[in-house]
Amino acid sequence: MSAPASINRLDPDRTLEGSNLARQVLRDLGLVMILAIASLAVGLAINRYLSQPLPLVYQTPEQRFDAELTTLVAAPPFKIAPAATMGLPEFRAAVDGKRALVLDARPSLFFEQGHVPGALNLSRQDFARDYRRLSPTLKAAVDKPVIVYCAGGDCHDSRLVANALLTLGFSNVSVFTGGWEAWSGAGLPAATGSKP
Amino acid sequence: MTGLHDARWKYAALAISLVVGAAYIYAGVSKLGDPLQFADSIAAFAILPTIFVNLLALGLPTFEVASGLLILVPRTRRVAALALALTSLVFFSVLVSALARGLTLDCGCFGVGAPSRSRMWLESGLNVAFLAGAIIVYLRSMPAPASQARSARA
Numbered sequence: 001m002s003a004p005a006s007i008n009r010l011d012p013d014r015t016l017e018g019s020n021l022a023r024q025v026l027r028d029l030g031l032v033m034i035l036a037i038a039s040l041a042v043g044l045a046i047n048r049y050l051s052q053p054l055p056l057v058y059q060t061p062e063q064r065f066d067a068e069l070t071t072l073v074a075a076p077p078f079k080i081a082p083a084a085t086m087g088l089p090e091f092r093a094a095v096d097g098k099r100a101l102v103l104d105a106r107p108s109l110f111f112e113q114g115h116v117p118g119a120l121n122l123s124r125q126d127f128a129r130d131y132r133r134l135s136p137t138l139k140a141a142v143d144k145p146v147i148v149y150c151a152g153g154d155c156h157d158s159r160l161v162a163n164a165l166l167t168l169g170f171s172n173v174s175v176f177t178g179g180w181e182a183w184s185g186a187g188l189p190a191a192t193g194s195k196p
Numbered sequence: 197m198t199g200l201h202d203a204r205w206k207y208a209a210l211a212i213s214l215v216v217g218a219a220y221i222y223a224g225v226s227k228l229g230d231p232l233q234f235a236d237s238i239a240a241f242a243i244l245p246t247i248f249v250n251l252l253a254l255g256l257p258t259f260e261v262a263s264g265l266l267i268l269v270p271r272t273r274r275v276a277a278l279a280l281a282l283t284s285l286v287f288f289s290v291l292v293s294a295l296a297r298g299l300t301l302d303c304g305c306f307g308v309g310a311p312s313r314s315r316m317w318l319e320s321g322l323n324v325a326f327l328a329g330a331i332i333v334y335l336r337s338m339p340a341p342a343s344q345a346r347s348a349r350a
Binding site for chain 2: 021024025028029031032035036038039040042043044046047050052054055056057058060061107109110151152153155180181
């Protein structure tokens, strides 16, 4: 007696001729597609209940940052020349000599795990909140050298924060391009926690 | 494919399913809580048109969790293995493409991390291992060829 088709389809012991193999793979690909569509539907449903739902259209960090910057300045940020850059020897000399205000543009999670001693956390992600929190220290450094760094590699956070500070009236802002990767990779001292 | 239907592959396929399934469940769960960060990671690869970035950031973590769970269930193992093989292949291709273009990125594969080329290489290697594992599980879950089934019955 032959098994019903529905059971036969699920039976791992059933045999498969070569010509049926391609059909089987195609059928499985169809089921993968259904799984993908169902997963997207569940993902969209979960997103509705997140504290900060993701919009359906992606906005770059630059676009989100510009929007956040408008909460600090009355007019939208204007385009300015990019901040100057510096390498590890110059940055290390400035840190050792305490000649500049050093700002870490990474998210607070990474700042707490390890940062350049003396640095303050002005993250790109929560720029407006951090800027208000650090406001007294920052306003005292408007005309002093300020150096911003982020993770290193191809991170853009330090450039975004540096340009925002220039927009906000800071006159001497530079970017340490090597970032945390270069500093920690050179075995230089590190501080941990939320304090500088 | 024939050799994979030997009895000794039964437990190997089960062990591989457990490892690959657990890895993908972890990867999916680690992204579910912060879709914005994952969207930024996807966009940084500069491969996908902007309009699809957030949809992928919302759909992929649940797809990974679902596939990771389904590969643990015998009745759905075959389809889940194919899903994870395709996912691993896409991840590997995207990572290698970024490495070839000289980019240093946070893959975002297992939640938020610092951009690092060494980590990108490591994650490429992991994806090759997951791809190989998922293919073994998929082929093992396919019905045995008729010739082998006949010889087994004889």
